[in-house]
Amino acid sequence: MRIFNLNEKFQVHLQGLIDLLSNHLYSGPEVFIRELLQNAQDAITARQQSERDVEGLVRIEVIHAPGQMPTMSITDNGIGLTESEVHRFLATIGESSKRLQNGGGPTDFIGRFGVGLLSCFMVSEEIIVVTRSIQGGETVSWRGRPDGTYSVTKSDLEIDVGTRVYLTCRSGQESLMKRETVLKLCRFYGGMLPHRIEICDGEHFELANINSVPWHMKTNDSQEISQRYLSFGEEIFEQTHLDVIPLTAKAGLVRGAAYVLSHSASLVHRPRNRVYIKGMLITDKDESILPPWALFTQAVINAEALSPTASRDAIYEDESLENCRVELGVCIRKYLINLAKNRPEKLANLVRVHLSALRALAVEDDECFETLISLLPFETTDGTLTIPEFLARHSALLYVESVDQFRQIAPVATAQGIGVINAGYVHTAELLARYGYLHDDADVGPIDTERFAQSLEDLTENEEKQSHLLSHIASKTLRPYRCKTELRNFSPIELPALYTLDHAGQIMRSMEQSREVSNSLYSDVLGSLMKQTSIPYVSQLLLNYRNPLVRKLATLQNEKIIATSIRMFYVQAMLLAHQPLKSDEMRLLTSGMQELIQATVDLSTFNP
Amino acid sequence: MATAENIEPDPGASYIDEIDALLAQAYDLPNSAAKIAILEQAIRIADTYNDIPLSYKCRQELVSAAALGGRPELVLIHFSWCVAKYDESPDSFDRDELYWRFKWFGIATNSFPTIQLPQVMNLLDDFKDRLQKSQLSPHPYLTTLARVYTDCGLLDELRDLLPRLALAARSHLSDCEACIDQLLIKMHLKLGQEDEALQALKELSDSGRVCVEVPLCSYPLFFNVWLNRGQSEVAAKHHKKTFAAICRNPKFLVPLSQHLEYLVAIEDWTKAAKAMRVGFDHWRNATSLRDRWYFLNELIPYLDKLTYRNTEFIRVQLPEDIPVPTQNGRCGVSVLRAWASSHRDEIGRQFDARNGNDHYSRRSKSLLPSPHIGTTEA
Numbered sequence A: 001m002r003i004f005n006l007n008e009k010f011q012v013h014l015q016g017l018i019d020l021l022s023n024h025l026y027s028g029p030e031v032f033i034r035e036l037l038q039n040a041q042d043a044i045t046a047r048q049q050s051e052r053d054v055e056g057l058v059r060i061e062v063i064h065a066p067g068q069m070p071t072m073s074i075t076d077n078g079i080g081l082t083e084s085e086v087h088r089f090l091a092t093i094g095e096s097s098k099r100l101q102n103g104g105g106p107t108d109f110i111g112r113f114g115v116g117l118l119s120c121f122m123v124s125e126e127i128i129v130v131t132r133s134i135q136g137g138e139t140v141s142w143r144g145r146p147d148g149t150y151s152v153t154k155s156d157l158e159i160d161v162g163t164r165v166y167l168t169c170r171s172g173q174e175s176l177m178k179r180e181t182v183l184k185l186c187r188f189y190g191g192m193l194p195h196r197i198e199i200c201d202g203e204h205f206e207l208a209n210i211n212s213v214p215w216h217m218k219t220n221d222s223q224e225i226s227q228r229y230l231s232f233g234e235e236i237f238e239q240t241h242l243d244v245i246p247l248t249a250k251a252g253l254v255r256g257a258a259y260v261l262s263h264s265a266s267l268v269h270r271p272r273n274r275v276y277i278k279g280m281l282i283t284d285k286d287e288s289i290l291p292p293w294a295l296f297t298q299a300v301i302n303a304e305a306l307s308p309t310a311s312r313d314a315i316y317e318d319e320s321l322e323n324c325r326v327e328l329g330v331c332i333r334k335y336l337i338n339l340a341k342n343r344p345e346k347l348a349n350l351v352r353v354h355l356s357a358l359r360a361l362a363v364e365d366d367e368c369f370e371t372l373i374s375l376l377p378f379e380t381t382d383g384t385l386t387i388p389e390f391l392a393r394h395s396a397l398l399y400v401e402s403v404d405q406f407r408q409i410a411p412v413a414t415a416q417g418i419g420v421i422n423a424g425y426v427h428t429a430e431l432l433a434r435y436g437y438l439h440d441d442a443d444v445g446p447i448d449t450e451r452f453a454q455s456l457e458d459l460t461e462n463e464e465k466q467s468h469l470l471s472h473i474a475s476k477t478l479r480p481y482r483c484k485t486e487l488r489n490f491s492p493i494e495l496p497a498l499y500t501l502d503h504a505g506q507i508m509r510s511m512e513q514s515r516e517v518s519n520s521l522y523s524d525v526l527g528s529l530m531k532q533t534s535i536p537y538v539s540q541l542l543l544n545y546r547n548p549l550v551r552k553l554a555t556l557q558n559e560k561i562i563a564t565s566i567r568m569f570y571v572q573a574m575l576l577a578h579q580p581l582k583s584d585e586m587r588l589l590t591s592g593m594q595e596l597i598q599a600t601v602d603l604s605t606f607n608p
Numbered sequence B: 001m002a003t004a005e006n007i008e009p010d011p012g013a014s015y016i017d018e019i020d021a022l023l024a025q026a027y028d029l030p031n032s033a034a035k036i037a038i039l040e041q042a043i044r045i046a047d048t049y050n051d052i053p054l055s056y057k058c059r060q061e062l063v064s065a066a067a068l069g070g071r072p073e074l075v076l077i078h079f080s081w082c083v084a085k086y087d088e089s090p091d092s093f094d095r096d097e098l099y100w101r102f103k104w105f106g107i108a109t110n111s112f113p114t115i116q117l118p119q120v121m122n123l124l125d126d127f128k129d130r131l132q133k134s135q136l137s138p139h140p141y142l143t144t145l146a147r148v149y150t151d152c153g154l155l156d157e158l159r160d161l162l163p164r165l166a167l168a169a170r171s172h173l174s175d176c177e178a179c180i181d182q183l184l185i186k187m188h189l190k191l192g193q194e195d196e197a198l199q200a201l202k203e204l205s206d207s208g209r210v211c212v213e214v215p216l217c218s219y220p221l222f223f224n225v226w227l228n229r230g231q232s233e234v235a236a237k238h239h240k241k242t243f244a245a246i247c248r249n250p251k252f253l254v255p256l257s258q259h260l261e262y263l264v265a266i267e268d269w270t271k272a273a274k275a276m277r278v279g280f281d282h283w284r285n286a287t288s289l290r291d292r293w294y295f296l297n298e299l300i301p302y303l304d305k306l307t308y309r310n311t312e313f314i315r316v317q318l319p320e321d322i323p324v325p326t327q328n329g330r331c332g333v334s335v336l337r338a339w340a341s342s343h344r345d346e347i348g349r350q351f352d353a354r355n356g357n358d359h360y361s362r363r364s365k366s367l368l369p370s371p372h373i374g375t376t377e378a
Helices: A014-025 A031-050 A083-090 A116-122 A179-190 A222-237 A319-342 A344-353 A355-364 A366-372 A387-393 A403-416 A428-438 A449-455 A461-466 A468-481 A503-517 A520-532 A548-555 A559-576 A583-606 B015-027 B033-048 B052-069 B072-088 B095-111 B117-133 B139-152 B155-167 B177-190 B194-207 B219-228 B232-246 B250-265 B269-283 B289-308 B333-355 B359-363
Strands: A057-063 A071-076 A124-132 A140-144 A150-154 A162-169 A196-201 A204-207 A241-249 A254-261 A273-277 A280-286 A297-303 A377-380 A383-386 A396-400 A443-446 A483-488 A497-501 A539-544 B313-315 B330-332
Touching (some): A031 A057, A031 A071, A031 A116, A031 A162, A031 A179, A031 A280, A057 A179, A083 A124, A083 A140, A083 A150, A116 A124, A116 A162, A179 A196, A179 A280, A222 A241, A222 A254, A222 A297, A241 A297, A241 A319, A241 A344, A254 A319, A297 A319, A319 A344, A319 A366, A319 B232, A344 A355, A366 A428, A377 A387, A383 A387, A387 A396, A403 A497, A428 A443, A449 A497, A461 A468, A468 A483, A468 A539, A468 A548, A468 A559, A497 A503, A497 A559, A503 A520, A503 B033, A503 B072, A520 B072, A520 B117, A548 A559, B015 B033, B015 B052, B052 B072, B052 B095, B072 B095, B095 B117, B095 B139, B095 B289, B139 B177, B155 B177, B177 B194, B177 B219, B194 B219, B219 B232, B232 B250, B250 B289, B269 B289, B289 B333, B313 B333, B330 B333, B333 B359
Parallel strands (some): A057 A196, A273 A297, A396 A443, A483 A539
Antiparallel strands (some): A057 A071, A071 A162, A124 A140, A124 A162, A140 A150, A196 A204, A241 A254, A254 A297, A273 A280, A377 A383, A497 A539, B313 B330
């Protein structure tokens, strides 16, 4: 019987692993700079734990010798590695010097996962690490190759305590080892690192660190700080902003700033935030650090105590992040509330630019609702007004919930002096409903067709008597189309009839339309659905008794002419209301036109 | 950038320009009542000009917005029209775009008890036949069928379906892997297989698979399970992680209800009140009667608890179609409870009659009387 060895070890195909990392974990080969900076930063942090007065330095040198592939070295004055540590940490995938022995997470180190150095194989034929440990001993050299082989030797190089990594550029990656590119990438990924990062090219060197991060400024001059914040935002995001909101959060130990966008924000395509962890860029595409309603800002923040994901290109979603998000939301809300108190004109400008986002915020947060509701403009029959301005003109806050409905009734409402708000925009109806809920004394509500009809002037007793036959025939004629008719007096007098449709009615019409074209399987399902929402009337036709033609019609006794005319008013009113005609309504239009033409022809035959 | 503000059409523009402008605005909006209204407007214009291709395109957008925004009746109405037009002229429209939405259509049929179960099954058979004729995997049909069986409590049928589902190959028309994982979790829970469900949740979590609904709507399924197993800290962690996002979309009325259930169980009255208010805020735009049943079913125990705490009135903004009187923004707890109970039972009865079982009435909740605790107003 074959005996199986229970103590086998996994074989690692290094090239395959590199391929996996480069194609599936890392976003691109340029991240090797980030990984090297991270390792250097962590080494310096480790050294400073025992030698606090050591000033960290990272020096990157790029050499372009003629006829040869470029080479790069990155040197740090961190803790270095002993020979046994080189064997242990550089040659074992997943073994990281930055994890505590008991498996707990470190708090000072950025890197945790022990695969960062491998990223260099995306750009380099081999990796050479020369290192001298703070613990003493000789300089050790480790040379690793992508085929999985490596060698460790004692090095003759005299180096200070620290580590130097040498890379030789792979064919096709030359652009990544140009001095300008290296400088740009260092600034991008590590610009906020606390240690000096120098890019050397022969005799010249340039600093990659970002100068004076505003939340580190030690001055009491508020104007200077504000200027620095704004210019910092312009450097980072390459655009100007309306304003800046300094951010702090205990959760995650976050400092930063949220910049108010100078253009209107989309409700769907959120602005991207730039997030650093311990000074190292994690992502410039973050959408999670700020609350969802903070669409009108984009932030740059540095967190000392949030965690990155394994690929280190996003923030790990945990309780710290959530708590941090809440605290940052408080900062932004406080900013708005302060603006309302102290700089109302600035807030008004912000409302103008970021109306959709601020509506979203007001719906989400009660305190902001109270702050913003009186400032938010609404489209009304009297033009664009705030709620206080509207209520100064009208006793009730009536609104319709679709733009189409607003278009239908606005001209008639205006002519009657009835104020109506267009609540067809995102969050508008919710805001108005909330206003009504919080202000018991206010008359607030959606205007349905019934209510709108009631708001128009009734006929006098005499007019009712005169129009009795017309009213009766109109009801009878349009009942098969489930359209209720009413006679009212309203302006403009040129309009003979107004067609109105409630939300439920609109759905019924759409259902009928779909049923007309569907086969029996789907038509039956829609028929069953109709049973769920049965309403007696789908729509309403308001006949305008002030219109001369309607008045004339009321004097006729010929029921056929009256019925034909009512059908034509119905179709005309529907078309004016942008309602597509169903097949039976198309037939109505055709037959009605023919009947009227026939009647005219007959009349002219009689009276040539 | 197009916003929902710029919708007055240029008088010189053609109807096509007008529709394009509306579609551009809709694209920039989250799935919401406003987005749906804009798309309905675009459809009406296209219909007025009898522009079938444009009307079809707008309807497809509306079906997506409605399916993801909690409006199954609009899915049924407009998808039916699209199927009819596709069948008239299959070469004029994209088959896969239509068939992708068939899954949503199938689920939407289960939202209204007046749509009979044989009708639902016939529609799903139509989907199956279409896939077969196109030589496509039946996987999307089977997952939709699984959802219907799960919702209807048809456990025998669900058990029989599991092996068929496991064997069927995924296709490009199948839901994303995260959604399939969540479906399997729901199936396990429905079949009373808690351990298997927890294992599936762990695998989902370890896989890192996410989508709009997953794992946002996965964790609330387990609040009760964790509480019953003495893992209250796990429940608390996932409640905290998901509650805010759940509150933002009316489509998530069922997960919101699960949060309400959890909050009542841990006696967090402040947050429970918030969950109730959000539920009513969503009510207008969450038209599925199935979803409303779930919400009412968790509302009733909450209101019972308030009664036992001697709370007579609550501040709540009720939708217009709820016939419970409010005064000064408050309504009576017992009045609301009476309406909620009656409405829930009526919906439950209709669904049970349709499904031929007692799946809904068996799960209907109310609390037994418990001792007086104190007087508060929520």
